[in-house]
Amino acid sequence: MSSTFAEDAYPSPDERARLRESLTRSLPEIPPVYFYDDLGSELFEQITHLGVYYPTRTEVGILEQRAGDILRAVRPRRLVELGSGAGRKIRILLDAWRWVGGGETCTMLDVNGLFLETSISRLRTDYPEYTFRGVIGDFTTDLPRLGRGGGRLVVFLAGTIGNLYPDERRAFFREIARLMEPSDALLVGADLVKDTARLEAAYDDPEGVTAAFNRNALRVINRRFGANFAPDAFAHRAFYDAARAWIEMRLVATRRMRVQIPALDLRLDLERGAEIRTEVSCKFTRDSLQASARAGGLVMSSWHTDPDQLFALALLRRNDA
Ligand code: SAH
Ligand code: AVI
Numbered sequence: 001m002s003s004t005f006a007e008d009a010y011p012s013p014d015e016r017a018r019l020r021e022s023l024t025r026s027l028p029e030i031p032p033v034y035f036y037d038d039l040g041s042e043l044f045e046q047i048t049h050l051g052v053y054y055p056t057r058t059e060v061g062i063l064e065q066r067a068g069d070i071l072r073a074v075r076p077r078r079l080v081e082l083g084s085g086a087g088r089k090i091r092i093l094l095d096a097w098r099w100v101g102g103g104e105t106c107t108m109l110d111v112n113g114l115f116l117e118t119s120i121s122r123l124r125t126d127y128p129e130y131t132f133r134g135v136i137g138d139f140t141t142d143l144p145r146l147g148r149g150g151g152r153l154v155v156f157l158a159g160t161i162g163n164l165y166p167d168e169r170r171a172f173f174r175e176i177a178r179l180m181e182p183s184d185a186l187l188v189g190a191d192l193v194k195d196t197a198r199l200e201a202a203y204d205d206p207e208g209v210t211a212a213f214n215r216n217a218l219r220v221i222n223r224r225f226g227a228n229f230a231p232d233a234f235a236h237r238a239f240y241d242a243a244r245a246w247i248e249m250r251l252v253a254t255r256r257m258r259v260q261i262p263a264l265d266l267r268l269d270l271e272r273g274a275e276i277r278t279e280v281s282c283k284f285t286r287d288s289l290q291a292s293a294r295a296g297g298l299v300m301s302s303w304h305t306d307p308d309q310l311f312a313l314a315l316l317r318r319n320d321a
Contacts, residue, residue, distance in 0.1 A: 011224060011263060019225065020264045023276075028268065032163050032279040033111055033138065034220045035213060041112045043213040045086055050209060052201045055159050058311040059189050063089060063157075066304045067096035070315060073302065074185045076153035077104045080146055082139040083160045084108035087119025093155065094127050107146060109135040140168060143175050150181035159191035159311070162246070162282035166292065169282070173296020173316075182321040186298065188314045190284040192305070196240045199283065203238035203247050211236030214249050217278050225263035233257060237275070245288065249279040289314055 011019075022029040035044070048056035071093065079097070081090050087108060097103035106123070110116045116134040123132050137145055139156075154176065164172055176186055203210055214236045218229035234251040241248055252275050259268040284292075289312075290300045298316040305312040 016225070016264055019221075020266055023261070023264070023266060023268065027275065027277055029277045030217045030221060032217075033140075034217045034224075035278070036110075036112050037216070037220045037223075038112065038114050040213060040216040040220065041085065041115045043209060043216060046209045047205070047213060050205045050207065052205050053210075054198075054202060055189075055191050055311055058306050058308075059157060059159075059313070060089060060092065062304050062306055062311065062313050063092045066313065067092050068100060070187060070302070070304075070313075071096050071100040071153070073315065074153045075100075075102055075151075076185070077102055077151035078149075078153070079103070079106040080152055080154045081106070081108045082110075082154065082156045083158065084110045084119060085112075085115055085158070087115070087123060089157050090123070090155070091126075093153075094123070094130065097130075103130055105131040105133065107133045107135060109137050109139060109142065109146065111136065111138055140164070140172065143179055146179070148179060148181070150183040152180070152184040153187060154180075154184065155187045155189075157187075157189040159189050159281065161188050162191055162284070163279060164282075165280060166282070169292055170296050173293055173298050177297035177318050180318050182318055184318070185301070186316040188289070188293075188316060190289050190312050190314060191281065192309055192312055193245055193283045193285055193288075194310060196242065199240045199247055200238060203249060203281070204236065208236075210238065210249075214238075214251060214278055218251065221261070225261050227259060227261040227263075229259050230257065234276075240283075244280075245283050247279075247281040247283070248277060249281075250275045250277050284312070286312070286314075294319070 047053050113136045120132045120134045135145055215231040215234055218231040221227050222229055233254050235254055237250040237252050239248055253270045253272055256272050257270050286303055293316050297319055299319045300314050301317050302315040
């Protein structure tokens with residue numbers, strides 16, 4: 001478990017084909033998974049502490065209130081966290097598990113090996129009664145590596161579900177439903193639709209941390225694919241698209257430039273003002289999340305939110321459970 005995402009082996013033909021396809025769309029895209037090398041994961045951690053970035057502290061508050069109820073409802077023997085990052089939120093569930101009982105193992109899956117390794121070694125020290133396992137992988141393709149077998153609570157926090165496009169989200173729910181047993185459950189953190197000013201402020205902080213996080217995707221592409229993007233020649237842009245109910249992050253070229261990406265055998269000629277989409281972050285209502293889960297073969301068994309209805313946790317089960 002020692003390699004980190006950005007230092008992994010040379011990208012596979014499949015990975016190269018997918019990025020090439022994304023970058024050659026009429027609106028070029030870099031999938032958000034490329035934010036999360038070690039620097040990007042650290043920048044995300046900094047984002048979680050920003051005053052304007054309400055999702056983390058709000059979700060932590062809901063988890064602290066509801067972790068016991070959720071564990072009592074599911075009675076899992078095994079916890080699985082997808083996109084675990086620095087591994088702080090799982091501690092709230094592990095603390096509650098100590099009271100509720102029945103806990104055995106905790107598996108965390110993340111694309112960033114360093115963050116995974118560090119968080120697992122800390123968790124092993126602080127929770128010696130549980131067995132921890134780390135899986136370096138991609139939650140859009142590697143879920144089968146988590147195996148099967150009941151008694152599992154899978155948690156997918158932070159609103160990361162919103163970083164999947166609606167069709168990817170449906171495919172994700174379907175794949176989870178396929179791998180779940182009737183006794184398993186999925187706990188999903190979802191950021192909620194709210195006023196545009198508050199949403200946009202959360203993705204454009206005055207300190208420029210989100211801008212640095214956004215530009216970091218170019219550094220990752222440079223390293224991983226031998227490209228020569230000049231990150232400083234791009235401006236950060238974030239806006240709420242109310243019709244699609246998502247925040248969109250883009251990078252805007254501040255001058256005309258030619259970018260070579262040798263590993264993709266690709267040259268991009270960007271005009272000044274040309275944009276690259278780096279992330280969508282979908283916002284939900286209870287109904288929209290329920291409909292999306294149902295389309296993927298899951299039903300909502302409980303919904304937990306904060307007093308200001310900023311963020312929610314939804315507990316989902318297989319529709320035949
Ligand atoms: N759960 C943490 C971190 C959320 S940030 C929290 O609540 O604060 C999103 C996390 O998902 C990062 O750790 C990132 O490395 C990981 N990630 C992003 N895309 C991924 C993918 N496709 N597969 C696996 N992990 C991914
Ligand atoms: C990880 N994910 C839920 C974050 C979000 O809010 O969509 C990523 C992020 N992008 C910009 N700021 C935070």
